[in-house]
Amino acid sequence: MLRMVVLRLLAMIPLVFLVATGVFFLGQLSDVDPAENIVGPNATEEQVAAVRAELGLDRPALEQYADWLSGAVRGDLGESLYTKADVTTSLTQALPITLSLTFGGLLVGLALGVPSGIWSALRAGRAGDRAVSLLATVGQAVPGFWLGLLLIIAFAIRLPWFPAVGYVPPGESLTGWLHCLVLPSVSLGLIAAAAISRQTRSSMIGVLQQEYVRTALSKGLSKRRVVVKHALKNAAVPVVTVVSFQVTTLLGGSIVIERLFAMPGLGALAINAVVRRDPDVIQGIVVLTVIVIVLVNVLLDLSYAWLNPKVRSL
């Protein structure tokens, strides 16, 4: 097991390298000239060229890439062309916000998706099941930003229970942090809940038809004990797979939700960096995102092992 984890982490190195390299050279194809953005609309071509040279953007792409890579391997991800802000610092500030949102959304997704999926599976084919399936379909179809907008108007403006915008770090106020995460987490989480619910339902239906379940019930075990202790654990493997997909989806979805709730997370940083073409910031975000996704997959592998003893022996 330990070997598997170490191998997965080692495999992350070439993956990060390949993705970062690809993104860097794709960025070179972009029409956006940061020098134009920096000097504004009133500058002459000569002034733009001077700024381009000052920023080193007139150097060959390979030279620029080698520069970035040599810094990155030493832990220096460079700085923003625009704000001169250290990329590592910017990422350190933005990542907790995005992770808070992602895991807040995941929490909502699991809290609603798993119980509703089980409940639905236990009533397969009946009205309750159909109602949950309908809600799950609607949940998957509703865009997160629209739902977020409705939630803001309903629960931040009409009923001023939660903030409409902004982020409070937990270090500043733990209750403030939880408070500001409610609406964005629900906006993100309801969509995840729909997917998790559907997967839990179908997985549970399959497991509940297994003979060992019927045996357990016929031995007189309570239905609750059979479902929670025996069936759910076996039904969980495909659900965990869906949850891991949802983490990736939630990371992507948080870009829109961060904008709607004015939270300066990775999404806001990424949009600004891509729109203005801020190469070091883009590279930093890509590297960090790849690392987060690989780590989530490693955790997923570990959870498989916990859920299925056969995996542990591999």
Place this chain on the structure above:
Amino acid sequence: MKRTATVRRALVAAVATAATLTLAACGGGGGGTGGPTSPLIEAQGAPTTPTGTLRFAAWQETPSLDPARTTVQNGALIFPEYDTLTVVDDKFEPKPWLATSWSRPAPKTWRFKLRDDVTFHDGSKFDAETVKLNLERGKGVEGGPHANIYAPISEVEVIDPTTVDVHFSTAQPNFPYSMSMVPGAMISPKAIEEKADLTRAPAGSGGWIWQKDAHREGGSHTYKANPSYWNKEAVRAETVEVKIIAEDNARLNAVQSGQVDVMGTVQPNQMEPARSAGLRLLSDFTFTATFMIMDRRGEKVPAFGKPEVRQAIAHLLDREAYNKALLSGKGDPTGGGFAASNSKWFDASLNDLRKADVAEAKRLLTAAGYPGGFTFEVGNAPVIRQQNETTAQLLAEGGITMKIVDVADGQYTAEVRRGRFPAGYFVPSSVDIYQWWTRTISTKGVYNPFKLDDLDDLEATFTKAAEASDDATRKPLMTELQKATVERGVAFPLSQVPRVAALTGDVRATRQPVFAPEDIAPRPYYLWLK
């Protein structure tokens, strides 16, 4: 049976919750039916020492807190920290701030008398030498966004510690006005001499001091009241917080939910919802939506070389229709010239300069040899897509096809300057008529990619206006320039674009707040919370 009833109840509850959520959301925010009826200006009850937090919403993070490298759109993040030489009143006239008075001893010279009691946050003193350092630094910044304002400065001469003469290569009648905007923000002489990087370490003398530790990149900027400020009367809030909220709806939501007190960049379609939510709107017209033809020699699109074609376009661009379709009727389409009706340069005689007339446009196109119209391309950025689409619809009435070509974000101006497009959308100032000419229309400006000289004869008129000693002499000359611009088929005003800021009902000002024409929101000076 019991289980069915439970399911039914659960379903009913779920549907009711969803319906409540939707209805509550659709009902809009706030309970008011109109903006506050109480006056904004109220001195009684204002705190005598800085109190409370004034919260602003800005639409974007600034790339730099260095005024010489910051566009006017980011002024909301500059003005709490920096003082400007002048400010502008509600009639757009320059008024004293760091400069106590100014005069024009010669057509190409401005003399400023300065305050002697101003200290920067880093302890250095403000004087005539500081102004010289600032203007020379601004001129020296390669490709800075205010190059057009600093470039004509030929010399800055210190007369005495409180008097400075600014000499220009060409007459700059609006220089005191320009000094009320970001280019007029004064940086500490110490920071300039030490060549400090001001990107995220500003060095001003303003009413509030930027807080490095509280700054969250892309999130918010915080400023604390300057205890040794020279104009204590103007600093009523202890803290100024500017939140960066890029999304239009999110900004309005933040004000409606009481998380923000002042927001700028209210969109025309947000004006009614904001008003009905009980917010106070400050609205005027300071920019002209303009369609400009740059390829007037017909190099890229031969049709544009024909004056009749350009006049046909003038008749197709229906200002009323544009205003209704794009600005929810909140713009001002009356002006046939480029100056706003609330500006001293507005001349009603230009209102009928061109009239929407599709039949006449078709006649002109036929006379020019284009009875079936023609096709051309314009550049497009996300923020002007609707403007371009509306213009395309209006031109289509005459059979002209305007193809909208997306360019990379932030590259619109660059592509225009490179001559990729024969025509395009511009939004010049409708208050600063000199900038309108020198920056946008003049063939000496930056938007002449086809190197034309067809307006060179008008430069003499502009120079005459710029060198005149009074506005009464200048106005007819500037009217002549606006008229010639339309008649020669150079550019056509589409509508005055509303500039709108929203304030909660709790915001008051001890006197008229500073809301300069290029500001997106009132500056925090004199504002307080009731």
